[in-house]
Amino acid sequence: MTTQALPLAQPQTSFWSRLGNARRYIMIATVIGILLLITVLIGRVENTVADIVASFIATTITFATPLTLGALSGLYCERSGVVNIAIEGMMLGSCFFGFIAAGYFKGLGLPDQTALWLGVLIAMFSGLLFAALHAVLSIRFKVNQIISGTVINILAVGLTGYLNRQLFFQQGAHQLQSAGTLSRMPIPLLSDLPLIGGVFNQPPITYLALILVIVTQFVIFKTVWGLRTRAVGEHPRAADTVGINVYKMRYANVLIGGAIAGLAGAFFTLQSVGAFEPGMTAGRGFIALAALIFGNWSPVGAFAAALLFASAQAFQINLQFYSALVPPELDFLKKSQIVGMLPYVLTMVALTGIVGRTTAPAEDGIPYEKGE
Amino acid sequence: MADQISALEIKDITKQFPGVLANDKVSLNLKKGEIHALLGENGAGKTTLMNMVYGLYHPDHGQIFVNGQEAHIKEPTDAINLGIGMVHQHFMLIPVFTVAENIVLGNETIKGLQLDRRAASQRIRELSQQFGLEIDPNAMTGELPVGVQQRVEIIKALYRHCNVLILDEPTAVLTPQEADDLFRIMRELTQRGVSIIFISHKLKEVLAIADRITVLRGGRVVGETTPQTSDEHSLAAMMVGREVLLTVEKEKAQPKEVVLHVEGLRVKDKREHEAVAGVMLEVRAGEVLGIAGVQGNGQTELVEALTGLTHSFGGKMILAGQDVTNATPRRLVDAGIAHVPEDRHQFGMIKSYPIADNMILNTYHQEPYARRRTMNNKAIEEHAKRLVAQYDVRTPSVYTKGEALSGGNQQKMVVAREFSRPIKLLIAAQPTRGLDVGSIEFIHKRIIEQRDAGAAVLLVSAELDEVMSVSDRIAVMYRGKIIATVEAKTATREQLGLLMAGITPEQVAQK
Numbered sequence A: 001m002t003t004q005a006l007p008l009a010q011p012q013t014s015f016w017s018r019l020g021n022a023r024r025y026i027m028i029a030t031v032i033g034i035l036l037l038i039t040v041l042i043g044r045v046e047n048t049v050a051d052i053v054a055s056f057i058a059t060t061i062t063f064a065t066p067l068t069l070g071a072l073s074g075l076y077c078e079r080s081g082v083v084n085i086a087i088e089g090m091m092l093g094s095c096f097f098g099f100i101a102a103g104y105f106k107g108l109g110l111p112d113q114t115a116l117w118l119g120v121l122i123a124m125f126s127g128l129l130f131a132a133l134h135a136v137l138s139i140r141f142k143v144n145q146i147i148s149g150t151v152i153n154i155l156a157v158g159l160t161g162y163l164n165r166q167l168f169f170q171q172g173a174h175q176l177q178s179a180g181t182l183s184r185m186p187i188p189l190l191s192d193l194p195l196i197g198g199v200f201n202q203p204p205i206t207y208l209a210l211i212l213v214i215v216t217q218f219v220i221f222k223t224v225w226g227l228r229t230r231a232v233g234e235h236p237r238a239a240d241t242v243g244i245n246v247y248k249m250r251y252a253n254v255l256i257g258g259a260i261a262g263l264a265g266a267f268f269t270l271q272s273v274g275a276f277e278p279g280m281t282a283g284r285g286f287i288a289l290a291a292l293i294f295g296n297w298s299p300v301g302a303f304a305a306a307l308l309f310a311s312a313q314a315f316q317i318n319l320q321f322y323s324a325l326v327p328p329e330l331d332f333l334k335k336s337q338i339v340g341m342l343p344y345v346l347t348m349v350a351l352t353g354i355v356g357r358t359t360a361p362a363e364d365g366i367p368y369e370k371g372e
Numbered sequence B: 001m002a003d004q005i006s007a008l009e010i011k012d013i014t015k016q017f018p019g020v021l022a023n024d025k026v027s028l029n030l031k032k033g034e035i036h037a038l039l040g041e042n043g044a045g046k047t048t049l050m051n052m053v054y055g056l057y058h059p060d061h062g063q064i065f066v067n068g069q070e071a072h073i074k075e076p077t078d079a080i081n082l083g084i085g086m087v088h089q090h091f092m093l094i095p096v097f098t099v100a101e102n103i104v105l106g107n108e109t110i111k112g113l114q115l116d117r118r119a120a121s122q123r124i125r126e127l128s129q130q131f132g133l134e135i136d137p138n139a140m141t142g143e144l145p146v147g148v149q150q151r152v153e154i155i156k157a158l159y160r161h162c163n164v165l166i167l168d169e170p171t172a173v174l175t176p177q178e179a180d181d182l183f184r185i186m187r188e189l190t191q192r193g194v195s196i197i198f199i200s201h202k203l204k205e206v207l208a209i210a211d212r213i214t215v216l217r218g219g220r221v222v223g224e225t226t227p228q229t230s231d232e233h234s235l236a237a238m239m240v241g242r243e244v245l246l247t248v249e250k251e252k253a254q255p256k257e258v259v260l261h262v263e264g265l266r267v268k269d270k271r272e273h274e275a276v277a278g279v280m281l282e283v284r285a286g287e288v289l290g291i292a293g294v295q296g297n298g299q300t301e302l303v304e305a306l307t308g309l310t311h312s313f314g315g316k317m318i319l320a321g322q323d324v325t326n327a328t329p330r331r332l333v334d335a336g337i338a339h340v341p342e343d344r345h346q347f348g349m350i351k352s353y354p355i356a357d358n359m360i361l362n363t364y365h366q367e368p369y370a371r372r373r374t375m376n377n378k379a380i381e382e383h384a385k386r387l388v389a390q391y392d393v394r395t396p397s398v399y400t401k402g403e404a405l406s407g408g409n410q411q412k413m414v415v416a417r418e419f420s421r422p423i424k425l426l427i428a429a430q431p432t433r434g435l436d437v438g439s440i441e442f443i444h445k446r447i448i449e450q451r452d453a454g455a456a457v458l459l460v461s462a463e464l465d466e467v468m469s470v471s472d473r474i475a476v477m478y479r480g481k482i483i484a485t486v487e488a489k490t491a492t493r494e495q496l497g498l499l500m501a502g503i504t505p506e507q508v509a510q511k
Helices: A021-043 A049-079 A087-107 A112-140 A145-168 A204-222 A224-234 A236-241 A246-272 A284-294 A299-321 A328-334 A336-351 B046-053 B076-081 B099-104 B117-131 B146-159 B176-191 B203-209 B232-240 B299-306 B329-334 B344-348 B377-390 B407-419 B437-452 B464-470 B493-500 B505-510
Strands: B008-017 B020-030 B035-040 B061-066 B069-071 B084-087 B164-168 B195-200 B212-217 B220-225 B258-268 B274-284 B288-292 B312-319 B337-340 B425-429 B456-460 B473-478 B481-487
Touching (some): A021 A049, A021 A299, A049 A204, A049 A224, A049 A284, A049 A299, A087 A145, A087 A284, A112 A145, A112 A246, A224 A236, A224 A246, A236 A246, A246 A284, A284 A336, A299 A336, A328 A336, B008 B046, B020 B035, B020 B046, B020 B061, B020 B195, B020 B220, B035 B046, B035 B176, B035 B203, B035 B232, B046 B084, B046 B164, B046 B195, B099 B117, B099 B146, B117 B146, B117 B176, B146 B176, B176 B195, B176 B203, B176 B493, B195 B203, B203 B232, B212 B232, B258 B456, B274 B288, B274 B456, B274 B481, B288 B437, B288 B493, B299 B425, B299 B456, B337 B344, B377 B407, B456 B464, B464 B493, B481 B493
Parallel strands (some): B035 B195, B084 B164, B288 B456, B425 B456
Antiparallel strands (some): B008 B020, B008 B061, B061 B069, B212 B220
């Protein structure tokens, strides 16, 4: 008889791999830092460093708004076990309907800001309706959730494109007025801070996004609702055996996600641009999904990832602005195609898992079948 | 008299599933404070019955009484409210939750808007002291050993004030010592007024722990008895419906030359963890080497590497003098390895193929089944007919689809294919899992036949009884290593149980 002592086989771990989640935040901070540094180096001929940094931070926060909201929308869905690739479609649809609604209310003689706020509500409601469709298809009829999401994405493009043509270009169509955009709401004192003051001088949807990050972090990890939501996303049968209604939890969370996607849509037509163009969400919904994944399905993580992708957009805008100052040896930075790719390239790199794999809820995307 | 009222009474429950009558007028009476065993083979309808008591399924006919009152249980919530708790065979625990989170889920207390974690932990500690169930409420559930996870499940039921506890095959994942510990807990619970239904197909355990035994066969109650008035043989006969041999009859092994030599083999599992961490073993022609161990200690990965289904990243595998490390499955099959896989649906057969085609999955490219690029259907049919007769596969035709067969017949089909050609090494992984006693007896006999015909046999099984009765030598696998090899004749359950828990004789001596 042979026996020997047995030390547990320990997988070899480097310092870097032991950092775990922190790696992602370090990587995000580093990339943002590099982009900011390049911007400062190019732009400091004309502006003070403080001005450039302040403007870069403010722009990043602005661009991060729809990405953050989109990611939070997906977070409620996927934590409860429903994959949502329809964030893009929900955003596009709701940004259209929110815009139409705001114009309609303005036409009724309401003040612009009131009309815009009502538009935001309508946008959230239409996001909720799109989500209801996704929920019924994927929870009630157990349709493959990727297909259901694709259906909604295509539907949103077709529906908004068609209605847009009918409303604005058909002869004799009623011409809607734009109600403009939601005005900035500077927060006293905070908005006067150096460098980061711009963060506190934003229109309301941006504040709502920041508040929702904190609220969602609390809801998901500290409340009964969050515990049950995570339970049905991880192991629905286990939740079922302790008397939790899996279907109800999933419906509710998908609908909450839809309303938040609607808020993200409102950002485009009611806060940022003040007009609707077909396809104006331009893949932000998918980048938001990437932020959700890269952020490991946590609100704060998704927000950090949204900041990363937004900083790439801010970088692109700044380079266009300083285009004349770019030194000749960095000529390629003048080509907008190259720099414009950056947010998308970063998205892909983030998703390759180089900076640590993330783990989706175990039953994400799998319809729940109750026994008979 | 209050004592006469049953804690739970099931009357004439019938449940029809598409194509199967899962329960046919089943009645059962659980007295207060007793341990009532529900004994039956896989597919006898034990779990279905209990799922109806717990509100996961709904009976077509019949009644359920709790404490003498008729109960209409539509949802698990109804069962919980009636004081019924169930520990499922596959645990209903969320691995990424803490123990406390798993226990309170669905029954949470709040403080303001937040979950009241402190109150939950407090209550769990009280329960764990009261019932002698040691547990850390803040541990991450997925990182706990299965025995401890089971304790979490029991506390989960107690947390909901259960007085009827259903345990579905609770010992399947435990070492013998962990099972003893569970039995101690069960007795403790009954002393405190909990009545227990213990589902099992293991005769020894049922005899050791139960106060009364109800035996199910094919969805019907075939008898009720007590451990005092029955023994293993009578229970087995009730379960199967005929006399069965419980021990494997075999001659002494005549080991010859080394057929399989494995040295320092290392294999990663699907999550990239090192599951096999340097395994050394040798199997000789004419002997059965059994590998014992609790499920999940690297046995699956070891077998996959030895049969070419996965790659090893270190070590050597030598088959009859040839180095076949990381060889393809085709080469290993041609070199004389037969494989009865652990998961027959995934690796052993193609469910949608007819039996005839399933019978040539490893030889289809050879004469006479292949003629250049075409199949010789006549030869294939003859081959299948011969094997079906020889191995007693019960089927209407050799063109019946594999999935239409019962589990036992599917396994016989796999065994027939693997054993019907000259082999040097037989690797059988959980060869009798999920089979009825009759099929188990048959397959054990065939394995010994292969041994006596001069094949080397590597038997991997989580059933300690199977390893002990079929093997000549037993190697115990723990955390990816073979920690000891013992002679089957002299090995005891206690000794193997300790080894399966990773405790070597030296460690025992130190204590």
